[in-house]
Amino acid sequence: MTVKFNRGQFRFYPSNRLVGMVDGADTVQVLLDDLLALKLQKSDLGVLCGDAGLRWLDDDGSRHGLLGRFVRWTQFLTDERAELRQYEDAVASGLFLVAAQLPHQSAVYINALTAYQRAKASLIRYFGPLVIEALDY
Numbered sequence: 001m002t003v004k005f006n007r008g009q010f011r012f013y014p015s016n017r018l019v020g021m022v023d024g025a026d027t028v029q030v031l032l033d034d035l036l037a038l039k040l041q042k043s044d045l046g047v048l049c050g051d052a053g054l055r056w057l058d059d060d061g062s063r064h065g066l067l068g069r070f071v072r073w074t075q076f077l078t079d080e081r082a083e084l085r086q087y088e089d090a091v092a093s094g095l096f097l098v099a100a101q102l103p104h105q106s107a108v109y110i111n112a113l114t115a116y117q118r119a120k121a122s123l124i125r126y127f128g129p130l131v132i133e134a135l136d137y
Contacts, residue, residue, distance in 0.1 A: 022097075046098070047096055049094075
């Protein structure tokens with residue numbers, strides 16, 4: 001696998017990202033292979049897991065300075081806080097967070113969503129610029 005776990009640029013909000021929780025490293029690998037087969041770039045994919053993944057999610061923003069704490073504080077006032085908490089709980093329980101950056105209107109969006117569903121991902125969400133869309137009804 002060439003996609004590195006718990007790496008990438010920290011973002012307070014995962015704008016234009018399809019995100020889901022996957023159980024097991026083998027399933028993660030299959031999902032990543034499927035996403036790469038759709039011509040997504042390695043740099044468009046990210047995986048968070050374990051303690052390092054929890055640190056990267058940075059629950060209170062303290063690992064990312066004053067701005068990080070302020071942004072997390074404002075998120076606590078919205079539904080974003082509940083979303084973050086769900087992902088933290090899932091990572092803490094041993095699941096893998098797999099994120100793919102792609103525009104909702106892209107040609108591969110529906111195929112990427114199908115790949116997540118084939119991987120039996122849970123908590124599938126698309127984080128658009130202004131809205132979080134739940135996709136695992």
